[in-house]
Amino acid sequence: MKINGTHLVILFIVLLAGSELQAQYGRGYGYGGGGYGYGSGYGYGYGRQRSAIPRVQETPKEPEPKTAEQIVDQEMPGIAEALELNEFEVAVLSSTLKKYVQKRIEMQILELSPEQMREGMEKITEAQDEELKAGLPLEKYEAFVEMQKKGIQKTKKEKKRERKRQKKKKKNKT
Structure with a gap:
C-alpha cells in the first residue's frame, strides 16, 4: 500500500489535533475526576499539560501614588x-x-x-x-x-x- 502526501498531511494534522486536545482537556488526572472516569488519586495522572499556544501575561500596573x-x-x-x-x-x-x-x-x-x-x-x-x-x-x-x-x-x-x-x-x- 502506497501512502501519498495528502494522506501523510491528514495523519499529521489528526495526531497534532489529538495531542492538542489532550493537552487542553487532559484525561481529568488530578482535577476532580473529570473525563474518561479516571479520577485523581488513582496514580495515573501527570497533571494538566501545557498548551502549545503561548499565553500573554499582563504586566501588573504600578500602584498610583496616594494623594x-x-x-x-x-x-x-x-x-x-x-x-x-x-x-x-x-x-x-x-x-x-x-x-x-x-x-x-x-x-x-x-x-x-x-x-x-x-x-x-x-x-x-x-x-x-x-x-x-x-x-x-x-x-x-x-x-x-x-x-x-x-x-x-x-x-x-x-x-x-x-x-x-x-x-x-x-x-x-x-
Whole structure:
C-alpha cells in the first residue's frame, strides 16, 4: 500500500489535533475526576499539560501614588487615638497635615538637588510646626512632636502603660 502526501498531511494534522486536545482537556488526572472516569488519586495522572499556544501575561500596573488627603486620612485615626484628640483638634491637625504633606509631595515631584530638597523640607516643617502651635493646645502639640520622633505605635503603647499605672495608683489609694 502506497501512502501519498495528502494522506501523510491528514495523519499529521489528526495526531497534532489529538495531542492538542489532550493537552487542553487532559484525561481529568488530578482535577476532580473529570473525563474518561479516571479520577485523581488513582496514580495515573501527570497533571494538566501545557498548551502549545503561548499565553500573554499582563504586566501588573504600578500602584498610583496616594494623594496628600489619602495619606493623612489613613493615618489620622491612629494619630487621634495616640494623642487623645477631640474632634476640633483632629480637624485642625488633619487640615494642617494635608496642606503640608501636599507641599512635600510637590517638592519630591520637582526632583531638586539634595541640598535644595533638604532646605525646602526644613522650611515646610518649620511652617507646619508654627501652624500647629497656633492651632493646638501646647500639650497636644508637644505630644504630636514627640509622636513624630517615636512613631505612632510606640506612643500608643506608652499611653496604655500610663493609663495602667494611673489605675494601679487609684486602686492602691482606696
